[in-house]
Amino acid sequence: MSVRIGQRVIQLPTLAGLLIAWVLLFGELSVNTVVSGLLVGLLVMLVFPLPPLDSGFRIHPRATLFFLVRFVVDMAQATVRVLATAFSFGRIPHSSVIAVPLRTQSDLLFTLTAVCVSVIPGSVIVEVRSATHTLFVHVLGAGAEDVEQARADVLRLEERVVRAFGSRGEIERLASTGGTS
Numbered sequence: 001m002s003v004r005i006g007q008r009v010i011q012l013p014t015l016a017g018l019l020i021a022w023v024l025l026f027g028e029l030s031v032n033t034v035v036s037g038l039l040v041g042l043l044v045m046l047v048f049p050l051p052p053l054d055s056g057f058r059i060h061p062r063a064t065l066f067f068l069v070r071f072v073v074d075m076a077q078a079t080v081r082v083l084a085t086a087f088s089f090g091r092i093p094h095s096s097v098i099a100v101p102l103r104t105q106s107d108l109l110f111t112l113t114a115v116c117v118s119v120i121p122g123s124v125i126v127e128v129r130s131a132t133h134t135l136f137v138h139v140l141g142a143g144a145e146d147v148e149q150a151r152a153d154v155l156r157l158e159e160r161v162v163r164a165f166g167s168r169g170e171i172e173r174l175a176s177t178g179g180t181s
Contacts, residue, residue, distance in 0.1 A: 008046050015041045057108055058167055067164035071116065074157070078121040085122075085141050094143035097126055100154045102133045103177040104162055106170055113158045123150075 003010045015038070022037030023029055085093045104110055110133050117137055118125045127136035139150045162174045 005046065008049055010042065010045050011050070014050070015045060018044060057165055060164055063160070063163040064165070067160040070160055071157075074153075075120055078123070081141055082121045093141050094146075095138060095140050096142045096144070096147050096150065097136055097138050098142070098147055098151050098154075100135045100137060100151050102135065102158050103155075103174055104133065104158060104166065104170055105173065106166065109158075109162055109166055109170060112165065113154075113161045116157055116161060117154055 003012065018041035019034065019037040022040060023033055026033050102110055102113060104113070107130065110130065114125055114128060114135055117123055117135060122140040124138045125135055126138050128134075129136075135154065137150070137154060139146075142150045159174060162170050166174070
């Protein structure tokens, strides 16, 4: 969605993003903050025009709800596992660093998946290779026998992210590369 002002094109989603950043910067939601944010956003977009951007970000309501519910469940289960590991006295926990090549080609979905993996207790991103869309994840409590399960968990998380926020092309690519339906 965009509006043309003379020779310039104002992209409404970009303007909304600038407005949100402005309101967050000032920390108060008031008429003055919103109006000044709109004016500054318009000025920035008119002085520094950008080519049309398509982030590939879409919101699919049902898939997003499923993603959010499952994400909360994953976090709760991971928290219980980390607590059990922390209080298992006398036992040294196993851990592994696993390489997980993601199937998405979208940098936005790749980043969103990495962020989701990193906030789940017991997993930490130790390296990211954006050229190959590969995450290297340190997984607490994953011995040699648990590596494939941990990799499958990351891929299932990626699938939920793509189905919730991906474009039609990304969802089709996921299905063609072995995503479950």
